[in-house]
Amino acid sequence: MKKYKSVCLIAFFPFLLPGNKVTIVTFPELQAYAASKHNDTLYVVNFWATWCEPCVKELPAFQQEYKKYASKKVKMIFVSLNAPREINTVQKFVDSKNLNILVLLLNGGNPNNWIDKIDSSWSGAIPATVMYKLGKKVYFREGEFTSETLEKAIQSKIK
DSSP states (O other), X not given: OHHHXXXXXXXXXXXXXXXXXXEEEOHHHHIIIIISOOSSOEEEEEEEOTXXXXXXXXXXXXXXXXXXXXXXXXXXXXXXXSXXXXXXXXXXXXXXXXXXXXXXXXXXXXXXXXXXXXXXXOOSOSSEEEEEETTEEEEEEESOOOXXXXXXXXXXXXX
């Protein structure tokens, strides 16, 4: 039975495999991975794009916090809002920046169909970050982070 569960997880969620290969996911797949977990891990989900200057500017802050919390119950996920046809561009960007954080490319269709499901106050501007714990949204922020502001936000949610 355990072997069957592993095969199913890999079949439905290939982005769970080791390595830092950018994977295209649907919105329901993203939600199933980050927002429906009923455990005490904090899932930090950052929406960004390679063409977004503030997004690129805040990447080092996320990398720093990712390293700091690698052994803790904190998981970080970058969700690229580049078009799915730009997966090679996103992969080259990820490789050039040596990003260790899980990177997914969202094939969500019309953003008007899913933005409110993230947070009703989200205008759709990026960067935007949402945090989930115990299957519930515990934090949302539209705008850029510094290392200090990201650290504060994470600390406030892992206590």
